[in-house]
Amino acid sequence: MEKERLVRVFDRQAAKYESNKESSNLTKWRRALLSQAEGEVLELAVGAGANFPYYPPDVNITAADFSKEMLAAARKKAANYHIQAKWVCADIEKLEFEPDSFDTIVSTLSFCCYENPLEMLKKVQCWCKPDGKILLFEHGKSSNIFVSGAQRVLNPLLYKMIGCHQTRDILNLVHESGLAVQRAESHWLNMFHMIWASPEKGFSCQKNR
Numbered sequence: 001m002e003k004e005r006l007v008r009v010f011d012r013q014a015a016k017y018e019s020n021k022e023s024s025n026l027t028k029w030r031r032a033l034l035s036q037a038e039g040e041v042l043e044l045a046v047g048a049g050a051n052f053p054y055y056p057p058d059v060n061i062t063a064a065d066f067s068k069e070m071l072a073a074a075r076k077k078a079a080n081y082h083i084q085a086k087w088v089c090a091d092i093e094k095l096e097f098e099p100d101s102f103d104t105i106v107s108t109l110s111f112c113c114y115e116n117p118l119e120m121l122k123k124v125q126c127w128c129k130p131d132g133k134i135l136l137f138e139h140g141k142s143s144n145i146f147v148s149g150a151q152r153v154l155n156p157l158l159y160k161m162i163g164c165h166q167t168r169d170i171l172n173l174v175h176e177s178g179l180a181v182q183r184a185e186s187h188w189l190n191m192f193h194m195i196w197a198s199p200e201k202g203f204s205c206q207k208n209r
Ligand SMILES: C[S@@+](CC[C@H](N)C(=O)[O-])C[C@H]1O[C@@H](n2cnc3c(N)ncnc32)[C@H](O)[C@@H]1O
Pocket: 010, 011, 044, 045, 046, 047, 048, 049, 050, 051, 064, 065, 066, 067, 070, 090, 091, 092, 093, 107, 108, 109, 110, 113, 114, 164
């Protein structure tokens, strides 16, 4: 889908994301991941700020998203949690930050959206300090063949409607990207993955451009 159209798809969903009451499992997973964030944090595709309640109080957040409506919702949520973030309204796949800019890079439920998720994982490793943290909570293809069959069939429709691919093999993408994974957990028929990682040892931004 063209990027402008994808932005509109997410703009239209901002109110729904803003009022969404998440399940206790999602809350638990977000808390477990976000409690590990520290220092200068980049949150990719912040959406309506669903992670803001779970950050430790002393982090400095840069929040990026290409949807103005999502960012407007995220700003409201940030104010509720006394978070002073830097806001970046841009296509993250086109963004450039200096290498080693962040202590922590967070993505929750965003790798379903990118045109080139593998390239994005390389960018993340470049922007993160070598001893920094990369915290991911992502959804993708189930390991259950009946569920993954349904995901494959529904994928074109769901991508058009909500902008998310359902069939990404997240663990394989992470493996291919070379990320150094310290801990990983999979849930709900292996559709949801939590990953605590760092950039690959000796990762070179130049080689991966
Ligand atoms: C499924 S939502 C997840 C939002 C939030 N991270 C969460 O956990 O609730 C995906 C978000 O990614 C944003 N997004 C998708 N592709 C993007 C891109 N290329 N650049 C910037 N933001 C993007 C959308 O606008 C949307 O806010």
